[in-house]
């Protein structure tokens with residue numbers, strides 16, 4: 317039986333959930349041999365998929381369990397560390413029909429069952445009226461698993477096609493339109509949080525795209541106040557690897573709807589980042605972990621941003637800085653980056 321959340325201090329809430337998640341020890345890499353989800357339509361229901369993996373009671377089933385626990389653990393960790401979900405929240409889960417959003421919904425449903433706090437979930441899908449969009453897929457799926465939902469029908473497809481010249485990249489305008497509609501829908505359904513299915517790799521790609529093409533250091537934060545100032549956006553999969561999500565989605569046989577019904581061309585810059593990171597994942601896995609750690613370990617005084625650090629009139633402080641200075645030397649790479657740099661995962 318759930319404990320009353322009112323009876324628990326915030327730290328106790330966190331440690332209770334940590335304990336439950338810790339009981340499910342995980343190692344995502346053990347699931348490396350599982351196949352990845354494709355954009356082809358799958359027809360089996362989620363419970364059937366679960367059975368399919370459980371049935372042989374062998375290696376494959378075990379690897380699936382490990383993968384599932386890893387995704388749950390990493391999601392729970394991100395939720396706790398960024399205080400994404402609180403008692404009484406109503407979380408609007410944005411369900412596009414892609415592997416990420418199905419995985420997020422399932423994982424949040426699981427955490428809802430075990431968490432020592434109460435929160436609601438409502439799935440929302442935006443039917444953008446792309447030609448060939450299979451309208452019945454998500455309602456059928458959501459009815460089957462018993463999650464409340466709303467389908468919002470809005471023809472952003474025509475707007476994008478009207479506004480942009482043929483051959484222009486459509487995703488940026490499309491997602492801006494989508495964002496506005498989702499913010500409005502969040503208010504209509506009384507949601508206190510909007511959950512998006514972006515994962516660790518999305519965050520890394522965006523970080524690198526901004527650095528290489530936009531001259532700024534920023535990415536998709538796990539939690540932020542939306543640009544309308546009235547919604548809080550959360551990214552519960554912020555610590556989850558894309559490859560794990562794809563494998564999980566394939567195992568669960570979600571009815572995937574591809575996000576290119578609009579005929580949009582692939583985003584070549586993002587694909588280049590993806591290819592580079594995939595290569596590093598194989599050859600330099602510590603680099604990836606260190607990049608994630610670096611995003612959580614920013615030292616403004618050792619960057620060059622005058623708006624973040626007062627370079628013009630700072631005062632001498634008593635004593636030397638604990639890490640010394642780098643006035644005359646460049647930073648040494650830590651000899652054991654696994655111990656010195658990587659702070660999580």
Ligand code: SF4
Nearest residue numbers: 486487490575578580
């Ligand atoms: S692929 Fe099409 S539907 Fe998906 S974001 Fe881009 S323009 Fe929009």
